[in-house]
Structures are given as C-alpha cells and as structure tokens.
Amino acid sequence: MFAKRIIPCLDCKDGRVVKGIQFVNLRDAGDPGELAEVYNREGADELVMLDISASREGRATLMDTVTRVARKLFIPLTVGGGVRTLEDARWLLGAGSDKVAINTAAVETPELITELAERFGSQAVVVAIDARRIEKTETGNSKLETRNSKMETRHSVRDDVPVPNFQFPVSGAASAEAAATRWTVLTYGGTRPTGLEAVEWAQRVGKLGAGEILLTSMDADGTQAGFDCELTATISRAVHIPVIASGGAGGPEHFAEVFLRGAADAALAASIFHFETHTIRGLKEYLRERGVPVRI
Amino acid sequence: MIALLDYGAGNVGSVLKAVRYLGFPAQPVSSPELLAGAEKIILPGQGHFGAMMKALAERRLLVTLRKKIAAGTPYLGICLGLQALYESSEEAPGIAGLGLLRGKVRRFQTLPKVPQVGWNQLQLRAHGGLFKDVAEGSFVYYCHSYYGPVIPESVAVTEYGETYAAGVEKGNVWAVQFHPEKSGEVGLRALRNFLEI
Numbered sequence: 001m002f003a004k005r006i007i008p009c010l011d012c013k014d015g016r017v018v019k020g021i022q023f024v025n026l027r028d029a030g031d032p033g034e035l036a037e038v039y040n041r042e043g044a045d046e047l048v049m050l051d052i053s054a055s056r057e058g059r060a061t062l063m064d065t066v067t068r069v070a071r072k073l074f075i076p077l078t079v080g081g082g083v084r085t086l087e088d089a090r091w092l093l094g095a096g097s098d099k100v101a102i103n104t105a106a107v108e109t110p111e112l113i114t115e116l117a118e119r120f121g122s123q124a125v126v127v128a129i130d131a132r133r134i135e136k137t138e139t140g141n142s143k144l145e146t147r148n149s150k151m152e153t154r155h156s157v158r159d160d161v162p163v164p165n166f167q168f169p170v171s172g173a174a175s176a177e178a179a180a181t182r183w184t185v186l187t188y189g190g191t192r193p194t195g196l197e198a199v200e201w202a203q204r205v206g207k208l209g210a211g212e213i214l215l216t217s218m219d220a221d222g223t224q225a226g227f228d229c230e231l232t233a234t235i236s237r238a239v240h241i242p243v244i245a246s247g248g249a250g251g252p253e254h255f256a257e258v259f260l261r262g263a264a265d266a267a268l269a270a271s272i273f274h275f276e277t278h279t280i281r282g283l284k285e286y287l288r289e290r291g292v293p294v295r296i
Numbered sequence: 297m298i299a300l301l302d303y304g305a306g307n308v309g310s311v312l313k314a315v316r317y318l319g320f321p322a323q324p325v326s327s328p329e330l331l332a333g334a335e336k337i338i339l340p341g342q343g344h345f346g347a348m349m350k351a352l353a354e355r356r357l358l359v360t361l362r363k364k365i366a367a368g369t370p371y372l373g374i375c376l377g378l379q380a381l382y383e384s385s386e387e388a389p390g391i392a393g394l395g396l397l398r399g400k401v402r403r404f405q406t407l408p409k410v411p412q413v414g415w416n417q418l419q420l421r422a423h424g425g426l427f428k429d430v431a432e433g434s435f436v437y438y439c440h441s442y443y444g445p446v447i448p449e450s451v452a453v454t455e456y457g458e459t460y461a462a463g464v465e466k467g468n469v470w471a472v473q474f475h476p477e478k479s480g481e482v483g484l485r486a487l488r489n490f491l492e493i
Contacts, residue, residue, distance in 0.1 A: 002456055003415040003435060040480070045415055074314060076437060076478050098310060098478065121343050123413070123439045211439075212413060242413045265409060295415045295435040 003295040004259045004287070005045035005266035006280055007244060008273045010035055010069075012081075013052050015061040017274075033068045039273070040073055042280040045295060047073065048101070048214070048268060051081035063095045070096025078126055080214075089116055093124060101214055103128040104187040107194055107201075110208055117209025126244075127210040130190045131183040131198040131231055132218040183231055190218045198231070199238050206239045213243045214268065220248030224272070227254055229262035236263040244268050252278060252286040259292045298491070299325035299334035301361070301377075303351040307477070311340040311374065314477040318484060320491045328360040336491070337361070337369055340477075341376025345401065345442070346388025348376055362394065365469060372490045373471030378464065379444055381471055387442050396469055399445045407457040411441040416474075418462050418482075422451040426463050426470050428489050434482040436462070436474035443473060 010017050016030040036047055049069065051062045059082065066079055079092045080101025089100045100120075106113055106127050116125045183198035202213055215235055217228035227248045236243040242265035245258045249269035258264045272278050284294040298315060302308045302324040315322040315338070322338070325331050339361075341348055352358040365371050373381055382393045385401035393401070404410045415435040420427050436454075443460035446453055452463035454473070463472045463486075470490055476483035 001417050002412065005414050070310075070313070072317070074317075074478060074480055074484060094309065096309070096313065098307075123342070123411070211411070237408075240408070240410060242409055265414065 001293045003045070003293050004264070005244070006043075006255070006283060006294070007046045007048055007266055007268040008039045008044050008280065009048045009050060009246075009268050009270040011050050011052055011270060012062070012065060014058045015065045018052070032065050033071075035274075036069045036073055039280065040075060043284060043296065044075065044280050045266070046076040046078065048078045048080065049097075050101070051079070053082075063091060066092060066095040066097050078214075080126070080128060084112075086112070086115055086119060089120065089124075093120060099124050099126050099211070101126040101128045103130065106205065106210075107185065107187050107196065110204070113205055113208040113210055117211070122209050122211035125210050126212045126214050127205040128214040128216065129198060129202060129205070129235075130186045130216045130218050131235075132186055132190075132193075133231075134182045134184050181230060181234070183234075186218055190216075190221070199234060202235045202239050202243075206241050210241060212241055212265075213239065214246060215243050216246040217248060221246070223248050224250030226250060227258040227262055227264070227267065229257055232258055232262035232264050236265065242266060252283050255283060256287055256290045256292060259287065260290070297334055298322035298336045298338065299331055301331070301337060301339045301352075301357065302326045303348060303355060303357065307340050307342045307475075310475075310477045311338060314484060314487055315491065318488050318491060326355060326357070328356045331357060331360045331364065334364065334369060336372070336493070337364060338372045338374065338490075339377030339380065340374045341378075341380060343376065344387060345376060345379055345385040345393070346391045348380065349388070349391050349393065365394075365396070368468050370490065370493045371469045371471075372487075373469075374477075375440060375473060375475060378461070378471035378473050379442060381464065381466075381469065382444055385442060396466065397444070397447055397449060397464060399447055401442050401444050402458075403442050404457055411439055412456045413439050415479075416454050416456060418452045418454060418474075420452050422465070425451060425465050426472065426486050426489050427452055428485075430482055430485055436472075436476070436479040436482055436486075438474050440473060 017032050076098045078099040079097040083100050083102045084105040092100050185194045185196040185201050217231050220228045227245045232245045244266040245264035246268040249272045284296050287294045300308050308324045379401045380393050381397045382401050383395045386403050417433050420432050449464045449466040450461040451465045453459050454462040476487040
C-alpha cells in the first residue's frame with residue numbers, strides 16, 4: 001500500500017523555528033533539532049525546513065541548522081528558502097538535506113531546474129509553486145494580472161500568518177464554473193505576480209526535471225479553512241510527478257479532503273502541528289479511518 | 297573497514313551518516329586500491345543505471361567489485377545498487393549490469409505518478425537476514441522509476457502497479473530497492489542487520 005505523506009514544515013530564521021510555536025514539553029521550543037525529533041518520533045513522513053532569514057549571516061546559520069537537524073533524522077529532509085544557485089543547493093545537500101526546494105529562482109531561471117536535476121538527480125529537486133486564483137473579468141475571461149496584495153512580504157514558499165475572517169473562494173465540485181478556473185504563479189514569497197499560468201508552469205517544471213511540486217495556494221494560505229482542493233487536483237492530474245499540497249490546513253478533515261478530493265500525494269502544514277492541537281499520529285489515525293492510506 | 301562505494305553521483309553522505317550513527321566505521325571509497333581492502337561494501341546508488349555502470353568502470357572499480365563479491369565480501373546494494381545486480385536495465389539498453397541476478401530492470405508503466413516517491417509496504421518472503429526483526433507490512437521510503445523483477449532471491453517484495461523486488465539476498469550479496477537511510481527505524485534495522493553480518 002502506497003501511503004499519502006504528512007509533512008510538517010519548520011519555518012526557520014537565524015537558526016530558530018519561528019511563528020506560532022507553542023510546544024509545552026520542549027526545553028527549547030524554537031530549536032529546529034528538537035522539533036524535528038518530536039515530529040520524527042510522532043511519525044512524520046518527511047520534514048520540510050524553510051529558511052526565511054534575509055541576511056547573509058542567517059544563511060550561514062542555516063547550514064549549521066541543517067547539519068544539526070539532519071544528524072539524527074532518518075526520514076527525508078527538504079530545505080528551501082532563498083536557494084538560487086547550484087552552489088546553494090550543493091551546500092544544503094552537503095549539509096544533510098535530501099532535497100532542495102526552489103521557487104523564485106526557478107521562475108527567473110528555469111534552466112536551473114534542469115541543471116540541479118542533472119547534477120543531483122530529480123529526486124533532490126522540489127519546485128515550489130505559489131499559486132493564486134485569477135479573478136474573472138465581466139466577460140467571463142480570466143485575466144492574468146492580479147489584484148494588489150496587502151499581504152506581508154513573504155520570504156518563504158508558504159506562510160501561516162493567520163488572516164482573520166478571510167474568505168477564499170470555496171472550491172466547488174466539478175462544475176462548469178470550476179473547470180474554467182485558472183491560477184497565476186507568484187514569486188518573492190507570494191508578493192509578485194509573474195503572468196505564468198500555474199498548470200502550464202507545473203507541467204513545464206516536470207519536463208525540466210523537477211522531482212516533486214510543492215504547491216501552495218496563496219488564497220488558502222494562513223486561513224486554516226482548508227487546502228484548495230480544486231487547485232491541487234487540477235495540478236496533480238496535469239503532471240506525472242508527486243504534488244505536495246500546502247496552505248490552509250486547519251484540521252484533520254482538511255487533510256482528508258485534499259487526499260480524497262484534491263488528489264494530493266502529500267500534504268504539508270506548520271501551525272496545526274506546532275500548536276499541538278493535532279498530533280501527526282492522531283491525524284494519521286483519523287485519515288486511516290476514512291480510507292486514506294497512511295504509514296502508521 | 298566498511299567501504300561506501302563513491303562513484304561521484306551516489307547518495308554517499310546520508311548513508312555514511314546512518315552507518316556511523318549505528319556505530320560502525322565506514323568511509324567513502326573511490327579507488328580500487330581502497331576497495332580491495334574493504335571488509336564490507338555498500339553501493340548507495342542513485343541516478344542513471346548507464347551512468348553508474350560507466351562511472352564504476354571508468355574509476356576501475358567494477359573489476360575490483362566483481363572480484364570482492366566473488367571472494368565472498370558482504371555487499372549491500374541500495375536503490376540503483378540493487379538494480380546493478382541484474383543483467384541489464386531498460387534505462388540503459390546495451391549496458392550490462394553485474395549480472396549476478398537473472399533478469400532485466402524495468403520501468404513502471406501505466407501509473408499516474410512515476411517515479412514512485414514515498415512510503416510503501418514490505419511483503420516479506422524471508423524473515424532472517426536483511427529483515428530480521430522487521431515486521432511484515434513495515435513501511436519504507438522509495439524514490440525510483442525503475443524496478444527489479446521478482447526473482448527466487450527476492451526476500452521482500454512491494455507493490456506499486458507492479459510487484460517488484462524490494463529486497464534480495466543471494467549468498468553474500470544483499471540489496472534493497474528502498475532507502476534504508478531514509479526509512480526511519482525500519483531502515484536502520486535493515487542496515488544494522490547487514491552491518492552485523
């Protein structure tokens with residue numbers, strides 16, 4: 001039985017896990033190494049670490065952090081955030097990361113995907129795609145320009161700053177309306193529209209040599225109102241490589257939805273696990289009861 | 297000395313980390329001279345079947361590897377290190393594998409997602425050796441597009457569209473298609489079983 005993967009995400013800045021960490025039983029709640037061990041013990045299938053350090057010093061600390069996290073970790077580790085060159089990737093993989101995630105750099109220099117795949121193998125290359133729904137114009141045609149974002153500058157491929165009462169479009173079933181939905185790709189932490197259409201971009205990165213896609217819905221991200229199942233299913237069915245759904249996880253039911261309706265191969269979340277309201281073990285038992293194949 | 301065969305593209309680092317974590321001395325080896333002195337050999341293969349066989353040959357490692365295996369040195373192949381044991385692979389027509397196992401490595405067909413990336417279950421056919429103290433149905437981490445066919449030497453199989461060889465044992469030659477260095481406790485157990493031979 002091939003399992004759907006549950007992937008906790010650690011947002012790190014200057015060697016510390018940041019954002020909403022409320023673990024009570026840790027000596028040092030902000031230590032990535034300790035948190036990684038907890039998730040590993042609980043049955044996480046992989047770990048993703050996203051560096052949101054802006055400074056050069058922060059980047060140097062990242063190497064040390066990756067080494068420490070990887071030392072006792074024997075499940076796959078993906079590191080992302082600010083990876084722009086072959087050399088960045090070489091450092092991270094050398095420090096003990098199994099995969100690197102690239103986002104903005106992939107859009108700006110798509111050949112980097114191929115270079116990384118040729119040098120390190122496709123299995124080491126995760127392309128992160130931040131996607132946002134395109135509003136329909138009055139004539140019913142969608143347009144690629146997107147509205148101005150009032151969101152904070154994001155440095156990572158995903159973010160979990162809660163947006164109170166934010167309503168994202170409910171992903172409907174396969175209605176005619178839904179079939180026409182389109183998404184645009186954003187870069188620089190979800191702040192900059194690129195004009196790229198998400199499905200086309202996803203197919204292209206697959207052809208360029210990406211091993212997996214980490215897909216974040218910028219509409220759902222931070223809402224805790226559920227993954228964007230329509231986006232996830234559309235992309236997942238359009239490519240031959242695994243798609244990791246991200247953005248919007250608020251409860252176990254959202255994971256069940258994204259696996260059963262969203263055709264996700266894996267699902268990633270941060271705050272839902274950090275707050276200890278849902279353990280990975282508990283989530284997996286919930287999923288198993290609903291017929292989702294999981295590793296327990 | 298436990299030699300981790302380093303032909304330039306394998307995932308030597310993470311396997312080395314796991315072996316050392318288990319308390320065994322190991323070192324990456326890229327010369328036939330060092331390989332000749334190895335007490336155990338691990339081939340943590342990754343990448344392209346043809347490229348690996350070529351790299352092993354160019355570094356003059358292939359001849360020594362064959363001799364060592366024939367002399368009874370315990371060998372553990374990981375991922376591509378398992379596939380290398382077969383006669384050939386669809387990934388690289390015309391390039392010979394080690395030929396220690398009968399058959400040809402094939403590509404997954406008719407599946408929505410190839411490569412298989414993620415955790416899948418072991419169906420054990422033998423309980424000693426590689427899989428001593430490993431429970432039936434244990435999950436292990438895979439990342440591959442090609443697989444070795446099931447043969448009499450398969451001590452574990454896994455199903456992903458096709459049923460394929462997850463683990464093989466033939467005398468001193470052991471191999472796993474999954475990544476023991478990324479498969480949590482189960483993977484470490486299998487690795488330890490080899491290291492403790």
